[in-house]
Amino acid sequence: RxxxxxxxxxxxxxxxxxxxxxxxxxxxxxxxxxxxxxxxxxxxxxxxxxxxxxxxxxxxxxxxxxxxxxxxxxxxxxxxxxxxxxxxxxxxxxxxxxxxxxxxxxxxxxxxxxxxxxxxxxxxxxxxxxxxxxxxxxxxxxxxxxxxxxxxxxxxxxxxxxxxxxxxxxxxxxxxxxxxxxxxxxxxxxxxxxxxxxxxxxxxxxxEDHLVEKARETGKVMADMLAELVDRHPSVGEVRSLGLFGVIEIVKNRETREPMAPFGGSSPEMTAFRKYMLDQGVFLYTHWHTVLLIPPLIISPDQLAEGFAVLEKGLEITDQAVKN
CATH class of the missing domain: 3.40.640.10 (Type I PLP-dependent aspartate aminotransferase-like (Major domain))
Known part of the structure; x- marks a missing residue:
């Protein structure tokens, strides 16, 4: 101004x-x-x-x-x-x-x-x-x-x-x-x-450790892992990522794209999902119906795979709420 x-x-x-x-x-x-x-x-x-x-x-x-x-x-x-x-x-x-x-x-x-x-x-x-x-x-x-x-x-x-x-x-x-x-x-x-x-x-x-380049390469691995979630979990409406900056949209219905939680709010399913992930030692930022994946730039593909294995189990909670 x-x-x-x-x-x-x-x-x-x-x-x-x-x-x-x-x-x-x-x-x-x-x-x-x-x-x-x-x-x-x-x-x-x-x-x-x-x-x-x-x-x-x-x-x-x-x-x-x-x-x-x-x-x-x-x-x-x-x-x-x-x-x-x-x-x-x-x-x-x-x-x-x-x-x-x-x-x-x-x-x-x-x-x-x-x-x-x-x-x-x-x-x-x-x-x-x-x-x-x-x-x-x-x-x-x-x-x-x-x-x-x-x-x-x-x-x-x-x-x-x-x-x-x-x-x-x-x-x-x-x-x-x-x-x-x-x-x-x-x-x-x-x-x-x-x-x-x-x-x-x-x-x-x-x-010195080339962390920007590392994030770019590991980000490609994370993008592939995210894409696989769409095939396996009906509550995953869409995934997006750029580098190590990713998100999962959790929905009740893929056709209507009804979110698992309302704008500005939460839902029992999202609360249960978050609790499960924390209980398993994996911290993810959940915001309304979205799950943000923002891991450290130093994370390895093996560590990503370990976290995604827990994530797969957590998504079974939201899958149960999907409307056929």
């Missing part, structure tokens, strides 16, 4: 950007609503290109990826026009949506968003808090599509979780704004030396 002189920010509904005042406002999922109306004003949300549950293509399941991408970019452009591009400072999105379902952008989508931002003089901000630092088999997920954002946020993998640290990277011309204008923000532990040391050490180890 300081750089552009504009006020609005566009963000997606299926998103989570954090728990602070501004980040909650940008967040699209129900974690935001508990704090309304006490959130930052000026945020407008738009729809994600979520092919499995696309409201635009319920009667067109075989629509081509090119057309699918084109229609979601048209949706975003229409929102930009409705809101007046002269009032929009930035579009912010998770490069690969995290807790809301590992939504991998279709081919051409991110370059298309970049082009729309350039067309209308809007900044592109990418949230790489979950998808950055090797998670998707690239240092940053944007690298898969050769897109350069104007601003990028990062955390989590930045220190491998050993110490709390978040960072914001930006283009030099944006940073130069604050040579003349004081940024009135900050926290007590900004730039803490212990956290910075952890970040430096993490990056060094990732380079």
């Amino acid at each position: 300081a750089y552009t002189g504009k006020t609005k920010i566009l963000a997606r509904y299926r998103s989570y950007h954090g728990a602070s005042y501004g980040a909650l406002a940008l967040t699209g999922d129900p974690r935001r609503t508990a704090w309304e109306p006490a959130v930052m004003p000026g945020v407008v949300h738009f729809l994600d290109p979520y092919r499995y549950r696309s409201v635009f293509h319920q009667n067109q399941p075989e629509v081509s990826e090119t057309q699918f991408t084109r229609e979601y970019l048209a949706h975003l452009e229409e929102i930009i026009q409705f809101e007046n591009p002269n009032t929009i400072a930035a579009v912010m999105l998770e490069t690969v949506t995290g807790t809301n379902g590992i939504l991998i952008p279709p081919e051409g989508y991110l370059p298309g968003v970049r082009a729309l931002c350039d067309k209308y003089g809007i900044l592109l901000i990418t949230d790489e808090v979950m998808s950055g630092f090797g998670r998707t088999g690239e240092w940053f997920a944007v690298n898969h599509w050769k897109v350069v954002p104007d601003i990028m946020t990062m955390a989590k993998g930045l220190t491998s979780g050993y110490a709390p640290l978040g960072a914001v990277a930006m283009k030099p011309e944006i940073a130069a704004t604050f040579n003349e204008r004081v940024f009135e923000g900050g926290l007590t532990y900004n730039g803490h030396p212990i956290s910075l040391a952890a970040a430096i050490a993490t990056i060094e180890v990732m380079r």
Whole structure:
């Protein structure tokens, strides 16, 4: 806002950007609503290109990826026009949506968003808090599509979780704004030396041990294992992954795609599945009807297989709830 002189920010509904005042406002999922109306004003949300549950293509399941991408970019452009591009400072999105379902952008989508931002003089901000630092088999997920954002946020993998640290990277011309204008923000532990040391050490180890490349290769193994679940478990509606960033959609009916738990809620089946996995010593992040697989970058194919063996048994619980 300081750089552009504009006020609005566009963000997606299926998103989570954090728990602070501004980040909650940008967040699209129900974690935001508990704090309304006490959130930052000026945020407008738009729809994600979520092919499995696309409201635009319920009667067109075989629509081509090119057309699918084109229609979601048209949706975003229409929102930009409705809101007046002269009032929009930035579009912010998770490069690969995290807790809301590992939504991998279709081919051409991110370059298309970049082009729309350039067309209308809007900044592109990418949230790489979950998808950055090797998670998707690239240092940053944007690298898969050769897109350069104007601003990028990062955390989590930045220190491998050993110490709390978040960072914001930006283009030099944006940073130069604050040579003349004081940024009135900050926290007590900004730039803490212990956290910075952890970040430096993490990056060094990732380079020396080739962990990004390892995640890319092991990710192919995980993708194959995920695909096999679809053949064996009727409650598995769809699987998606990029590198070591994967998800399973659990459904009651594959034809209708009815989720095993409602949006923003849970169900006895998902609760029982999660309890079983924990009892067997396997931690998976469950979110509503989805199961997220986000293993350490150092995991081996044998260790993946061990975890998937437990997962296969756990899915027998949700299989029992499938409606024929």
